[in-house]
Amino acid sequence: MNVTLTVNGQAISRDVEPRMLLAEFLRDELRLTGTHVGCDTTQCGCCIVHLDGEAVKSCTLFAVQADGSKVTTIEGLAGTDGALHPVQAAFREHHGLQCGFCTPGMVMMGADIVRRIPGADDETVRHELEGNICRCTGYQGIVEAIVDAAAQARS
Amino acid sequence: MLDFTYHRPASVADAAKIVGEIEDAKLMAGGMTLIPTMKQRLASPSDIVDLGRIPELKGIRRDGADLVIGAMTRHADVASSALVREAIPALASLAGQIGDPAVRHRGTIGGSISNADPAADYPAGVVGLDAVVETNQRQIAADDFFTGLFDTALEPGEIVTGVRFRAPDAANYQKLRHPASGYAVVGVMVARFGSNIRVAITGAGPSVFRAMEMEAALSAKFAVESLAGVSIDAADLLSDMHASADYRAHVVGVLAKRAVAAIS
Numbered sequence: 001m002n003v004t005l006t007v008n009g010q011a012i013s014r015d016v017e018p019r020m021l022l023a024e025f026l027r028d029e030l031r032l033t034g035t036h037v038g039c040d041t042t043q044c045g046c047c048i049v050h051l052d053g054e055a056v057k058s059c060t061l062f063a064v065q066a067d068g069s070k071v072t073t074i075e076g077l078a079g080t081d082g083a084l085h086p087v088q089a090a091f092r093e094h095h096g097l098q099c100g101f102c103t104p105g106m107v108m109m110g111a112d113i114v115r116r117i118p119g120a121d122d123e124t125v126r127h128e129l130e131g132n133i134c135r136c137t138g139y140q141g142i143v144e145a146i147v148d149a150a151a152q153a154r155s
Numbered sequence: 156m157l158d159f160t161y162h163r164p165a166s167v168a169d170a171a172k173i174v175g176e177i178e179d180a181k182l183m184a185g186g187m188t189l190i191p192t193m194k195q196r197l198a199s200p201s202d203i204v205d206l207g208r209i210p211e212l213k214g215i216r217r218d219g220a221d222l223v224i225g226a227m228t229r230h231a232d233v234a235s236s237a238l239v240r241e242a243i244p245a246l247a248s249l250a251g252q253i254g255d256p257a258v259r260h261r262g263t264i265g266g267s268i269s270n271a272d273p274a275a276d277y278p279a280g281v282v283g284l285d286a287v288v289e290t291n292q293r294q295i296a297a298d299d300f301f302t303g304l305f306d307t308a309l310e311p312g313e314i315v316t317g318v319r320f321r322a323p324d325a326a327n328y329q330k331l332r333h334p335a336s337g338y339a340v341v342g343v344m345v346a347r348f349g350s351n352i353r354v355a356i357t358g359a360g361p362s363v364f365r366a367m368e369m370e371a372a373l374s375a376k377f378a379v380e381s382l383a384g385v386s387i388d389a390a391d392l393l394s395d396m397h398a399s400a401d402y403r404a405h406v407v408g409v410l411a412k413r414a415v416a417a418i419s
Contacts, residue, residue, distance in 0.1 A: 001161060018161035018203065021190075042191055043335065045257065054231075054260045060190045061261065064161050065207060112256065130337060131255020 003067045007032070008076025016063050023047045025063035026073055034074040034104050038133070045132030048105040048112075049073045055112035057131070074104035077111060087111045087149045096145035098136035106132050110146040119154035122147055157199045163208050167291050167314055170204050174312040177202045182314060184227060184266025187258050212265065212316060215239060222322065223289070226265025226315045231256070233264065245326035245344065249280045252330055254337045265315040268300070271307050271362065273393065274338035276330065278363035283344025283355030284326060287319040294319075304361040323348050325418035329410035331358075333397060340398050341406040345414035350374055354411060359392045359403040369411055377419055379412050 004013040007030060014029055026032045026049065038046035040059050047059040050072040077085045087110040090096070097103045106129075113120055113128045120128065125146045126139070134142065162180075164170040174180045181200035183189050184207075192198045206212060212227035215236050222242050224233060233239055234251035253259055253267075253276050267277040268288065281288065281297045288295045291314045300308050309315070326346035330339050339358035346353045352373040354366040372381040387407045392400035 017158050019156045019158045019193075040194065042187065042258065045255070048257055051260075055257045056260050057257045060187060062161070062186070062190070062203075064163075065186070065205060067163075109257065116256075128256055131257050 001064055003063050005066050005068060006070045008072060009080075014063075018062060018064050020063045021059055022049070022051075022061040022063045022066050022071070023058040025066075026058060026071070029063075032073050032075050036101055036104055038101065038105075043131070043133065044102070044105070045109060045129075046102050046105040048108040048132070050108060050112065053115075055109050072108075074108060077107065085111060086152055087114055087146065090145040090149040090152075091142070094141045094145040094148060096138070096141040098134070098138040102132060102134045102136075106134065106142050110142075110149065113146055114150045114153045118150055120147065120150040125150065156193050157196065159200055160202045162202060162204045164204060164206075165208060167209060167211060167316060170206060170209065171291055171312060171314055173202070173204050174314075180204055182206060182269070184263040184269070185229065185261040187254070187262040187266070188270050188272065189266075206265075206314070217242075218319070220321060222320045223317050224264055224320065225317045227263050228265075230254070230259035230262050230264070230267075234259065242322040243284065243320055243326060245323075245328045245346070246280050246284065246320065249276050249328040249330075249342075249344070252276060252328070252332065258337070264318055268318070269307060269309060269315050271301055271303075271305050272338070273304055273361055273363075274333070274336075274340070274358045276328075276339055276342055276357060279339070279342045279344040279355045279357035280328065281318060282363050282365060283328075283346045283353050284320050284323060285346070285348065285353055286321075288315055289317045289319055290315050298365070301363050306362070321348075327414040327417040329414045329417075331406050331410065341403055341410055343407060343410040343414050345373070345411060345418070347373075347377060347418065352377060356387070356407055359387070359407055361393065364391075366407065366411065373415065377415065379415050379419065382408065382412050382415065 036046040038044035042060040180202035230250045230253045239247040286297045323346040330342040342357040344355045354369045357363045387404045389400040389404035392403045394400040
């Protein structure tokens with residue numbers, strides 16, 4: 001079945017099996033392996049991408065459901081000039097990662113939080129990150145980074 | 156996951172036609188339960204009918220004094236809706252407590268109630284607020300809709316099109332959230348319509364249910380102290396790795412008191 005969509009600004013058209021998950025489509029078809037699959041059960045958030053501007057778990061979405069949509073992955077979050085997205089810059093500034101496996105999902109969810117809730121405080125960010133799991137338990141730096149980016153978004 | 160044939164109808168009538176003709180076809184709303192279930196091969200439908208591109212199923216509108224929420228309206232949309240927050244803030248609060256933000260960007264009210272998970276939040280909202288479930292065939296009172304564990308009054312091929320709510324004088328939803336899954340270990344919706352009080356419990360039993368003794372006590376006098384001595388029989392409740400029936404029965408009492416305190 002044909003699926004035609006825009007991924008990181010680029011028009012893409014492929015024939016896929018209906019059962020192909022969006023995460024598999026991104027990783028296996030497009031070789032965009034920045035999107036990680038951690039739990040494959042909609043809990044860990046490592047596979048989060050933006051679908052028409054909103055954070056979704058790409059392991060729990062068929063690629064055919066994204067037909068006609070705009071998808072942004074971690075590879076497409078920075079500006080075309082290479083300038084980091086404010087959330088990416090904040091993750092670097094606050095050392096918001098340890099092993100890095102959850103980082104793409106954390107950054108994509110962080111960008112979604114900052115978009116929806118400029119000025120989000122520590123408690124809000126922790127609540128909003130309930131669908132993202134860091135097995136290193138490195139939440140402190142992650143939360144600090146998103147709170148910082150959210151503060152910048154308000155000012 | 157076994158492969159399937161994918162359908163994307165543009166209208167409820169077209170969706171009903173497909174599920175009417177193909178015995179093993181499954182309706183898909185947000186897919187937040189169906190897709191994980193298919194991964195585990197607990198469901199392997201031959202055909203998936205995706206309701207995601209049917210405009211008539213989306214959106215929140217006022218209809219006289221009622222609020223009608225389209226079946227494919229997502230949790231995030233209900234949680235952030237100015238209409239819902241003004242008319243039934245407890246319902247917006249409930250929607251905002253489901254799963255996590257990414258799940259709320261996909262999951263829908265119609266999908267949640269049609270699935271009738273015993274630990275889902277919406278059943279407590281729909282029953283507690285005395286809503287009416289609208290389908291492509293009829294209207295079903297919330298009290299008649301949920302019939303058991305993952306079971307509803309829906310006939311094969313019947314499609315939920317929306318849920319009709321009337322605004323209570325006050326309502327409050329309290330939830331003990333499972334820290335990993337986000338599901339309700341116990342969830343309690345208390346709603347006050349004049350002197351008529353409704354208390355709906357999710358998470359605790361095999362299906363959402365009303366706590367009739369609590370309702371009677373609160374109808375006599377709407378105050379936290381009215382619930383003193385009113386207990387829920389643990390014999391009818393669920394015991395699993397997350398919580399024993401006795402614990403759930405206790406938590407129902409605690410959350411009901413918190414809900415009453417919040418609106419009295």
